Amino acid sequence: MKRIKVKELMNSGQVGSEVLVKGWVRTKRGNKNIVFIALNDGSTILNIQVVVDVALFDENLLKDITTGACIGVTGKLVESQGQGQHIEINATSIELYGKSDAELYPLQKKGHSMEFLRENAHLRFRTNTFGAVFRIRHSMAFAIHKYFNDKGFFYLHTPVITASDAEGAGEMFHVTTLDLHNLPKNDQGSVDFKSDFFGKETNLTVSGQLEGELGAMALGDIYTFGPTFRAENSNTPRHLAEFWMIEPEMAFYDLNDNMDLAEDFVKYLISYALENCKDDLGFLNTMIDKALLERLKFVVENEFVRISYTEAVEILLASGRKWEYQVGWGRDLQAEHERYLVEEHFKRPVILTDYPRDIKAFYMKQNDDGRTVRAMDVLFPGIGEIIGGSQREEDYDKLISRIREMKMPEKDLWWYLDTRRYGSAPHSGFGLGFERLILFITGMSNIRDVIPFPRTPKNAEF
RNA sequence: UCCUCAGUAGCUCAGUUGGUUAGAGCAACGGACUGUUAAUCCGUGGGUCGUAAGUUCGAGUCUUACCUGGGGAGCCA
Structure with a gap:
């Protein structure tokens, strides 16, 4: 099945159709019978809610679906029974692409300061x-x-x-291929850029x-x-x-x-x-x-x-x-x-x-x-x-x-x-x-x- | 670069005039709950208090230096 992006799903997804979405888990919540996963694939700020009937899935798989994990979900697109979203996916199968150790993953399902996220710029996306x-x-x-x-x-x-x-x-950044530990000097004792890559002093614009x-x-x-x-x-x-x-x-x-x-x-x-x-x-x-x-x-x-x-x-x-x-x-x-x-x-x-x-x-x-x-x-x-x-x-x-x-x-x-x-x-x-x-x-x-x-x-x- | 404030658990913070074993909320983990919306409820683990030196019987707390970050200013887009 061809993957559909969440943005497209939200705009034109047909209720009743089978869909495949792939993305990263924002939050998971629920009880021993039913689990809700908020899934985001970056195409939009909106998350698609994935509804999981716990009885249909392996317990270990569900355990590995934590905040930050990457999964692919196949299921039926249905109108949501809950408040907060108009459609959701009843999952029939879930593939785990990448686990995310919940004890180590820096991003939590709560607000973070801008300073903290700046130090985690690789994940703040x-x-x-x-x-x-x-x-x-x-x-x-x-x-x-x-x-x-x-x-x-x-x-x-x-x-x-x-x-x-x-x-x-x-002030400009110098661009050079000269050996900074052994700079060539001219007769006046200043750096001789003639032997530099461009034959003259260069900088970033x-x-x-x-x-x-x-x-x-x-x-x-x-x-x-x-x-x-x-x-x-x-x-x-x-x-x-x-x-x-x-x-x-x-x-x-x-x-x-x-x-x-x-x-x-x-x-x-x-x-x-x-x-x-x-x-x-x-x-x-x-x-x-x-x-x-x-x-x-x-x-x-x-x-x-x-x-x-x-x-x-x-x-x-x-x-x-x-x-x-x-x-x-x-x-x-x-x-x-x-x-x-x-x-x-x-x-x-x-x-x-x-x-x-x-x-x-x-x-x-x-x-x-x-x-x-x-x-x-x-x-x-x-x-x-x-x-x-x-x-x-x-x-x-x-x-x-x-x-x-x-x-x-x-x-x-x-x-x-x-x-x-x-x-x-x-x-x-x-x-x-x-x-x-x-x-x-x-x-x-x-x-x-x-x-x-x-x-x-x-x-x-x- | 200058002024100023801050640095304590994974995160956000509290910590009294210097005094015994450094706390909370959230997160994580375990449990409960048949539809949740940063779910809720009960429980558990988690700390070299930014780094170094100093004062002191005793420093998270006081002093100095340094590092990192925020805000303001300068320089500019």
Whole structure:
């Protein structure tokens, strides 16, 4: 008999038919006459209830069916006599694929703390919460590709290994095949990378943006979606050393087009989750965050506030608040400032634009005022900055003077500068932190719980 | 990296001004129960109190260092 997934069974299983399901035991309960098994196969958060007439089965087999064990069940699909589920399976035969010693299996049929489950990341997939989170994570990855594909964007694979630290987005992980215990030195006494694998110093990427711009300057609209690495010693519930980022880059988009796309994109993804992840979101709304669904709907239904950095500073100064970090034009906004704007003043997502150029990256388009750039940050409640982007500086002279002012390695950027030498065009783009999006959509509070295997300082287990 | 809180049974925690044999709930195990929903009821086993050093007649409790984790901050997505 062909196995049917529980999700399909719940949606379209025919009462009265013979079915075969395979999955992992969540709980078993009952008495010496009848036993109930809650079986989950990961296809849905819903369990199928298996009803076992004890008289029909070997006692030792039933003894081995414990929490965590893997079994296959053949039986008749019937309407449930009990409350709590509409259908169930009257088992006629059970095959035990893998036992699970109940005295040793870490997961119990009770709630566990997130910290405990994080230490058991190899097994946490088997919990309701993490099953829901990772099904939603998949759906969001799929929706991202669908959104851009439907809009005519091309998925561009930018390199994971790079020789440029051009953006200066953060500390980088070195990539080398040199013998770390016996490093070759040059005449100046520093490491000689000429004999390294690539013949030069290389790192893991901190952003695919610069390469993405090359693609946009020919293909029009592109996006990247891949892993990103930051060797920052950041220990917070919002940072990872290895995370996934989506970076669209669009020719002929100005900053307003860029903001329109960012807002439409995020709203599309949330709508997609609301429509396609109902069971999982319903569970998270009940167990993790009672305001989750309400908040998601609110974001979809309301326009994001768009104000300039300068206006934001005025609001903060007029608030009468005492800030731990001083507010003033030219200073970067701190978490407490962003939080005030999003969570108290406007009570909705906010897009801040036109930041002082001295606190932003070299590639951002310079405004005519000579002191601000066409940057945008999308700020979300509870998350902070979820998107950062800008219109790019397409003017060669302005770009090169900025590179020199900031003492960037001009020589290494020759290929980037070539896009401004040959057929330069106005263009824009942004970066969306995938895990921060998943945080917002699932209502989870720690970023380590929305990526299967978190990489953080002092932690690369699993 | 900084500030702060915590680390005691498989899990979540209690443990008084330092004092005899370190407790509870849940889980596990054994038993009871003819339809259960994290079933219920009765019973049983289970501990190098994060690690190291120190103070003391005596340390789960006090001191110092280190390790690990949570929360906040910085850096950022």
